[in-house]
């Protein structure tokens with residue numbers, strides 16, 4: 447493909463989660479995408495090692511999705527989402543529910559992971575209120591949790607930089623400790639052995655506040671954005687048991703885990719724990735059109751339907767909830783996942799993928815490697831006294847060498863589209879290995 451020049455003026459676009467000044471001095475622009483590869487503005491093929499932002503699970507440029515979206519926009523571009531509906535949103539909800547764990551059978555649409563999280567938190571609060579337990583207002587998240595950037599999400603989230611600039615956030619929020627324990631679990635294969643007992647933090651919070659004040663706990667089955675923290679064996683089950691014991695709702699944030707990343711439809715399936723609410727986005731449309739969805743257990747939906755509000759049961763929604771283009775994209779995406787058995791493919795490839803990750807173990811500064819399904823992370827020792835993290839340099843270097851990776855702090859995350867093949871996995875890790883050596 448021809449080289450495409452960088453626009454003359456990059457200044458007006460204030461970029462999200464970006465070092466704007468560094469970026470604008472040396473921009474990285476992507477101008478095309480097909481299957482496993484992006485095309486960069488300087489005409490290079492870049493292997494996508496992170497499925498865009500953990501979302502393009504079926505690979506890029508899928509004709510089935512673009513054709514479905516094109517068809518839909520010419521038929522009906524938009525339909526109001528309040529007190530009105532269109533057929534695709536209902537068809538999609540039924541398809542999503544078929545995919546969901548048993549007992550989860552309703553879907554509420556939004557447009558992103560952040561909106562899904564705020565929606566789920568509000569659902570949890572309103573649910574308890576309708577049931578006459580309005581004292582249950584506390585929300586519990588986890589250190590190193592990422593739940594998007596809404597005020598609800600940053601309040602229950604556990605990332606200091608996402609919280610410290612924004613005031614006091616939601617009141618009545620507590621956090622469980624995170625489960626990352628390199629002293630006991632470094633270089634674990636799959637789920638770490640140690641740490642199930644960390645779920646008992648919830649019992650401590652119940653003892654401190656009383657269960658009658660706690661509405662919900664939200665965790666990612668695998669915490670993705672903070673460096674791929676895989677739940678220790680038994681941890682999520684223990685959390686579920688404690689929630690059940692005290693009438694606390696369990697919310698899984700499946701924005702990254704959902705739609706095949708773990709080798710099953712959802713992290714809930716892989717870890718055999720069914721939450722009460724599940725937040726999703728990203729892979730629901732293969733990243734092609736923004737969409738999020740909250741999945742709810744029947745009991746929660748039924749509670750709203752028997753509540754005192756007869757006209758509108760849940761005072762919440764978005765102009766673009768269930769947008770026709772997003773529904774069309776999602777239906778086509780689900781077809782591709784099913785026809786190509788991509789979740790099974792992820793499960794089958796995960797051993798090869800994990801081995802390739804763990805093969806980097808003896809490289810300089812590597813202090814941990816972890817993997818589950820088609821996600822892995824390589825953690826590097828911090829560089830004393832220097833602000834530039836090794837992982838950032840590795841990200842830049844790998845991109846220059848034609849591989850797109852994610853970095854967070856001192857951690858490199860790898861989560862490619864599920865269509866990746868073994869040769870591409872080898873290439874990805876070879877480039878990563880070279881970049882690690884080069885920054886030593």
Ligand code: PMP
Pocket residue numbers: 557558559560561563592593594595666670671699700701702727728
């Ligand atoms: N929850 C989790 C677990 C996520 O990983 C993300 C995004 N990385 C979000 C929520 C927020 O999603 P969005 O960026 O679509 O708002």
